Amino acid sequence: MPPSAYTGPEFLERELTDVFAREWISFGRASALSKPGDHMTYELAGQPILIIRDTDGRLRALSNVCLHRMSTLLEGSGNRRAGDEAEHGVL
Numbered sequence: 001m002p003p004s005a006y007t008g009p010e011f012l013e014r015e016l017t018d019v020f021a022r023e024w025i026s027f028g029r030a031s032a033l034s035k036p037g038d039h040m041t042y043e044l045a046g047q048p049i050l051i052i053r054d055t056d057g058r059l060r061a062l063s064n065v066c067l068h069r070m071s072t073l074l075e076g077s078g079n080r081r082a083g084d085e086a087e088h089g090v091l
Contacts, residue, residue: 020045027051030059040077050074 005011027042039052041064048064050073064073074080
């Protein structure tokens with residue numbers, strides 16, 4: 001591939017619109033988030049993403065940004081019990 005495929009803004013824009021905006025992206029195995037509160041964070045196409053197993057056992061993917069404070073909700077991976085957010089100033 002030509003160097004512009006790795007550094008060119010035109011190629012990046014095409015990847016964002018033709019690949020990332022249209023295809024499913026795998027972040028890992030569901031078993032890695034086995035308990036309620038298990039979470040992991042990623043950045044996809046410049047957007048911070050949070051994947052968490054909710055208290056009903058469902059996996060959720062959402063923006064990892066608090067719109068009120070314009071700050072990151074969680075970093076890395078780990079487990080947060082319901083209620084931990086208020087205790088730690090998150091959410």
